[in-house]
Amino acid sequence: MSLLNPQLSAFAAVLDEGSFEAAARRLAVTPSAISQRIKSLEDRLGQVLILRRSPCTATPAGQRLLRSVQQLRLLEAETLHDFHVVPDGSTSATIAIAVNADSLTTWFLSALATLHAGDGLLFDVRVEDQDHSTDLLRDGSVLGAVTAIAQPLPGCNVKKLGVMRYVPVASPAFVDRHFADGVNASSLGQAPMLVFNRKDALQWRFVHSVTRARLTPPMHYLPSSTAFVEGAALGLGWAMAPESMLERPFAEGRLKPIAPGRRLDVPLYWQHWAIRSATLARLTDTLQQAARQALRQSR
Amino acid sequence: MSLLNPQLSAFAAVLDEGSFEAAARRLAVTPSAISQRIKSLEDRLGQVLILRRSPCTATPAGQRLLRSVQQLRLLEAETLHDFHVVPDGSTSATIAIAVNADSLTTWFLSALATLHAGDGLLFDVRVEDQDHSTDLLRDGSVLGAVTAIAQPLPGCNVKKLGVMRYVPVASPAFVDRHFADGVNASSLGQAPMLVFNRKDALQWRFVHSVTRARLTPPMHYLPSSTAFVEGAALGLGWAMAPESMLERPFAEGRLKPIAPGRRLDVPLYWQHWAIRSATLARLTDTLQQAARQALRQSR
Numbered sequence: 352m353s354l355l356n357p358q359l360s361a362f363a364a365v366l367d368e369g370s371f372e373a374a375a376r377r378l379a380v381t382p383s384a385i386s387q388r389i390k391s392l393e394d395r396l397g398q399v400l401i402l403r404r405s406p407c408t409a410t411p412a413g414q415r416l417l418r419s420v421q422q423l424r425l426l427e428a429e430t431l432h433d434f435h436v437v438p439d440g441s442t443s444a445t446i447a448i449a450v451n452a453d454s455l456t457t458w459f460l461s462a463l464a465t466l467h468a469g470d471g472l473l474f475d476v477r478v479e480d481q482d483h484s485t486d487l488l489r490d491g492s493v494l495g496a497v498t499a500i501a502q503p504l505p506g507c508n509v510k511k512l513g514v515m516r517y518v519p520v521a522s523p524a525f526v527d528r529h530f531a532d533g534v535n536a537s538s539l540g541q542a543p544m545l546v547f548n549r550k551d552a553l554q555w556r557f558v559h560s561v562t563r564a565r566l567t568p569p570m571h572y573l574p575s576s577t578a579f580v581e582g583a584a585l586g587l588g589w590a591m592a593p594e595s596m597l598e599r600p601f602a603e604g605r606l607k608p609i610a611p612g613r614r615l616d617v618p619l620y621w622q623h624w625a626i627r628s629a630t631l632a633r634l635t636d637t638l639q640q641a642a643r644q645a646l647r648q649s650r
Numbered sequence: 651m652s653l654l655n656p657q658l659s660a661f662a663a664v665l666d667e668g669s670f671e672a673a674a675r676r677l678a679v680t681p682s683a684i685s686q687r688i689k690s691l692e693d694r695l696g697q698v699l700i701l702r703r704s705p706c707t708a709t710p711a712g713q714r715l716l717r718s719v720q721q722l723r724l725l726e727a728e729t730l731h732d733f734h735v736v737p738d739g740s741t742s743a744t745i746a747i748a749v750n751a752d753s754l755t756t757w758f759l760s761a762l763a764t765l766h767a768g769d770g771l772l773f774d775v776r777v778e779d780q781d782h783s784t785d786l787l788r789d790g791s792v793l794g795a796v797t798a799i800a801q802p803l804p805g806c807n808v809k810k811l812g813v814m815r816y817v818p819v820a821s822p823a824f825v826d827r828h829f830a831d832g833v834n835a836s837s838l839g840q841a842p843m844l845v846f847n848r849k850d851a852l853q854w855r856f857v858h859s860v861t862r863a864r865l866t867p868p869m870h871y872l873p874s875s876t877a878f879v880e881g882a883a884l885g886l887g888w889a890m891a892p893e894s895m896l897e898r899p900f901a902e903g904r905l906k907p908i909a910p911g912r913r914l915d916v917p918l919y920w921q922h923w924a925i926r927s928a929t930l931a932r933l934t935d936t937l938q939q940a941a942r943q944a945l946r947q948s949r
Contacts, residue, residue, distance in 0.1 A: 464884035585763035
């Protein structure tokens with residue numbers, strides 16, 4: 352059973368799945384039934400909610416509705432669970448969360464595994480840069496986000512998680528070749544630099560801490576946490592890497608710091624919608640516990 | 651120096667960087683100079699080329715132009731290299747390529763490292779599902795793509811790379827709990843399933859090879875190759891994992907096949923724009939070599 356009306360379920364399923372066809376499969380109805388439900392919801396609310404394109408996305412009005420629906424679904428799952436009723440459709444107890452790629456690769460997963468083992472919770476993980484994940488929170492795509500932004504969004508609560516420390520590293524051969532005379536404006540302007548993607552400013556933040564000169568170093572873009580660290584070890588460039596991923600490559604002599612003692616500390620926060628939900632409270636607790644073990648805690 | 655006119659350079663820089671400001675930084679001019687160059691290019695071509703939003707994207711006309719510009723830039727870099735001239739701007743010899751996440755995590759990087767070490771080539775790697783990366787090729791965002799699609803796109807050449815083998819795996823405890831009575835419609839309908847993202851159909855392909863029943867298993871979405879395999883080891887669900895990532899977790903007893911002997915072979919191809927370029931030819935050779943060592947070669 353579902354506590355939400357069929358229109359809302361259809362609306363959420365289309366945005367979850369990206370198309371009317373996939374939503375229909377999930378709810379085990381025909382695509383035209385989905386289409387009618389969305390249309391009738393739009394008529395009732397007097398707003399277009401979904402842009403029919405590939406994938407389907409929410410209009411601004413649809414985003415406002417999605418925020419409420421995400422919260423309704425969480426409370427629905429909790430309510431049904433209290434009554435020992437299994438919600439319709441497999442994903443009604445799925446929690447959508449945003450996390451930065453480095454957290455996902457290092458400490459985040461153990462918390463999800465704990466919650467899944469305990470409560471059978473399901474997760475829809477979106478990977479987004481820590482400086483940009485609040486966009487997904489704001490538009491209602493996720494219920495919570497690991498973010499570098501300490502200021503709570505309207506309607507959200509924030510908890511400190513700890514500090515992720517980044518170290519500028521490269522392969523020993525790369526350091527010999529490019530940084531034999533030290534890390535300075537001249538060497539940083541010449542040495543190939545790894546960048547995760549267009550949103551990744553960490554390397555630039557390190558460069559700016561060394562020099563105010565406007566550099567245009569050669570750059571590679573490598574959007575995968577594992578490939579990023581491995582790319583540095585293979586000599587593609589220098590990179591800001593999370594210290595927790597460096598133990599093994601340091602021990603094996605495949606990577607070393609390019610500027611010993613230099614680092615960049617990125618404080619991470621857990622922002623989530625401020626709703627009264629036992630599930631969300633447990634998620635927050637478990638994330639904080641995992642973060643306490645894996646991230647640096649400032650004094 | 652650059653062999654391309656300032657309008658084309660500005661056009662390419664805006665699409666590379668995503669904004670007029672970042673393009674201006676890269677070309678060391680003012681944002682208003684960038685804006686004027688784009689405007690004059692649009693006037694000359696009689697088409698709007700760039701959608702001014704965040705990030706800036708190409709219109710269909712802009713995509714057509716971008717395809718040509720990508721090829722022009724590669725040939726420009728080669729021409730200048732022949733004359734021992736360093737092109738303007740750090741990224742003019744950057745090759746944009748699309749690759750599926752599992753290839754990037756397993757075999758792809760060593761080929762890039764070889765090319766970078768030999769020729770100083772720079773790479774702009776885009777991660778895209780093997781069934782969808784031809785979209786990036788078609789719209790001119792990349793010069794080549796690792797794809798599951800054997801049929802050459804118009805204007806493209808295709809080379810076989812080999813076969814990536816996927817094995818359905820889970821933690822031993824997970825297998826005991828969910829698959830003690832075998833892998834069938836009933837157990838697959840109940841056991842939590844890991845899915846990389848909405849485009850990942852591999853788990854479904856395995857399910858459909860077992861049963862024609864319409865199942866709605868509980869699902870987690872985990873869009874990171876490393877986290878995906880680690881999530882299975884932590885008991886979040888079963889998953890289709892590349893065999894090359896399984897050696898260690900199998901040896902450590904953290905993962906095991908859920909259906910011994912069952913697997914899914916995904917043939918991978920290298921599709922690239924058919925232009926006469928020594929760089930592209932070398933890239934193709936090096937990728938084929940790396941693939942020959944890392945992927946299964948069909949008889």
